[in-house]
Amino acid sequence: MDKTFQPANIETRWYQEWEDKGYFAPQGGEQSYSIMIPPPNVTGNLHMGHGFQEAIMDALIRYHRMSGCNTLWQAGTDHAGIATQMVVERQLEGQGINRYDLGREKFVEKIWEWKEKSGGAITQQMRRLGASLDWSRERFTMDPGLSKAVQHVFIRLYREGLIYRGQRLVNWDPVLHTAISDLEVISEEERGHMWHFKYPLASGEGHLTVATTRPETMLGDCAVAVHPEDKRYANLIGLAITLPLCDREIPIIADDYVDREFGTGCVKITPAHDFNDYEMGRRHGLPLINILNDDAVINDTAPISYRGLDRLEARARVVADMEALGLLDKVADHTLSVPRGDRSGVVIEPYLTDQWYVDAKKMATPAIAAVENGDIQFVPKQWENTYFAWMRDIQDWCISRQLWWGHRIPAWYDTDGNFYVGENEEAVRQENTLGDTVILRQDEDVLDTWFSSALWTFSTLGWPEETEELATFHPSTVLVTGFDIIFFWVARMIMMTLHLLEEVPFHTVYIHGLVRDSDGQKMSKSKGNVIDPTDLIDGIGLEELVLKRTSGMMQPQLAAKIEKSTRRQFPSGIESYGTDALRFTYYSLASTGRDIKFDIGRIEGHRNFCNKIWNAARYVLMNCEKEDCGTSNKAAVELSLADRWIRSKVQETAAEVTRAVANYRFDLASQALYEFIWNEYCDWYLELSKSVLWDDGASPEAKRGTRQTLIRVLEISLRLLHPMMPFITEEIWQSVGALAGKSGPTIMLQPYPEPNEHEIDVRANKDIEWLKMVIEGIRNIRGEMSIPPGKELSVLLRNGDENDRQRLSTNSQYLRKLAKINKIDWLGVDDAVPLAATSLAGELEILVPMAGLIDKEAEIVRLSREIGKLENDLTRLQGKLGNAAFVDKAPAAVVAKEQNKMQAQQQALETLQQRLSRIRDI
């Protein structure tokens, strides 16, 4: 074995073997356990969020697979309608063509070609993370089976009246030329202006003043509204306005939606271009005047001089023309929230179109109930409120998209505007008895990608066929996802699955935090703070990192800034840390919080942890290979105190890890393992074992017992750790397993250690605690007195009880070795106490005689500090116990505890004070 752990040498080798041997597939077992991966986009590259999420799922899957469950981790990707179409369109752009040049069929072919070639990138990266997905069952949302499920669901919901077609205002992306759902619109505050326009009354006398942030919409105005009780305008209600620039008359109407306090109290109403105005228009029977084309250019409904202008050009022209007419009252700076498309980033227009909708309100009721009654549980529970809040006020879901890539809507139109929903044109003709003379044309639109994702838990298992997989693995056990898609995906899955299968899609939803950079900033390409998980695994040079962060940018002007900050943050690039260290870091950060700040320092510590494990294994193997390790259980074995203690500790650790995983607390699980392996097993047990293994006088039974303990505890630790650190544990286990009496081709199919309470040895724990206390007392003196670690000491003990004497006599070999002592003697109570540095272990006094070693002043400082601490503490205790209310009201056990503590502290204080005055006296 190398002296340091070299992850690169082993990771891909083991992954290849696991995958080739089919270990990731379900292995049978009574209890099934399944996780459906949140399908990443085919266009995607692995980012830190994926890495984190997959690390968690893989730990759960490996843990339950080892625990004997019939385990399925369903692999797959989704087709990401808009994103994928954009990627391929951009490629075509490079060749100087657009999708219309190609036509729909050819364009979709191009996308498939692209998908075959590049769509697998992310699944390759997932393999680097060690994710044990069942690749043999990999699915894609556009696969024939899944497409069939999508079509089936659409037709069924349509026939049940849960899908309908309607003309509504939608969120329209004028660049992508498609409707998008409410959730895909991001509104943020931006600085803009508020224009105040005078609208002359039709009578020719006087005017009203309206305010608007979008002047161009006035071309579509259909009314001016005032509050019905607004005295200022009461006499104008029912009169008309002559709409400037348009030569139309529009009414003045009254509606209590209007806020009298805001602006002038008069609102221009544009029903075709504003959601609130649309509602008001419906209330008042106003017409809808649409003034825009698909690309937000003014259409032919508008006065001729504005036609063909982009919305912003039109805005400037309208303002200029109004000013020229003397109708521009004023322009004020105004901060407003601007809706932008989350993909394109352009301002979204409310736009009147025909679209398909899912009646979400009906489907929400059972979906709410399923969470209320506990059929589905969120972890942390807190997220249920987020879910409820949205579900109780849910809006109908616009599911049609004006794209070419996706599941085409199975609806056909005749030339009279009638439409028919069915499996295909032939079926539609038959079902509706349409003769051959009727010309049918299929709906051009496709379905929202989330529509197919909503079916993911069961469409991947073969539904609508009644497959064995469906019976075995559905409902899935747990969904692991981020809070950002509770609405997009989780809620819609719950609604769809409950309605279609009459069962929940999953029993638990584990919501994890979102990974941010070390400053708490969201990682994004435009901020240039993205870290690619594979770069943490393999490492990356500075130049390459700068290049990676600054190439292919949407906003190239930011490149210089990004380069600068990258060079500052990673002056020598990123080192290689390996997958196990990265994964362990993810787990250590996986607490209940919402944000996960990823600090590079954390991963370095965990790489060191890997190295620690590696070297502990080296030590164990050096001492156990080709030696008698009591593997067979036949030969007589003598277990030392240290052996019994570490066997006990590993059981406690197993219990802690099991509890933590059951609660999805991977931070606690990882911490328990780190603490046990480093601070107990390595720091203490391995050191303790040396005093047996290196002692020529030790019996063969004792050596056998120590070797057996070394190897068995290591082997258990490896299995405990394997779900989190799959590679290093496998590599080491291959050598350790057999020595520990285990057989099998891989650790990943070994049973997960079940905590065994009978092996918890309270007595051994206490004895070792005593031993540590004594050793630490001596080390403290050594450290503070600057006595070189190599210098052997002789030590006197005083004032101990029978237990102390007993423990000393059985453990003196440990003490000699770990505290570097050559001589330990008891001092009688009446014996003269020599000048010495003092430490306490309970009532036991540990004295290191000064004899030229100890600096008098330093010892005075040290003792004074200890005494100060004790005095503080005693004052607090005395106050507490002197308080009658405390003694009366607190539970007796608590009071007794405090009293015992006070006694012990008093005793310790006295002892130390005596020692201090003794030293001062010389």
Add this chain to the structure above:
RNA sequence: AGGGCCUUAGCUCAGUUGGUUAGAGCACCUGCAUGACAUGCAGGGGGUCGGCGGUUCGAGUCCGCCAGGCCCUACCA
């Protein structure tokens, strides 16, 4: 505008139903080539738990107010 979350050591975070002297990692200081490991070993320093008030024998933990930070939903033209 409504709702929610967060604030603990220099940094990143744990802290179960209120009950030892509030813990860890990293960073820091001191010493050390000791036969697994310098990606290491040993020792050490560092916190009035955001502020104020309340409940309680007892509050990092429960309640109220304030300050700062973040998020979600809705959106006033």
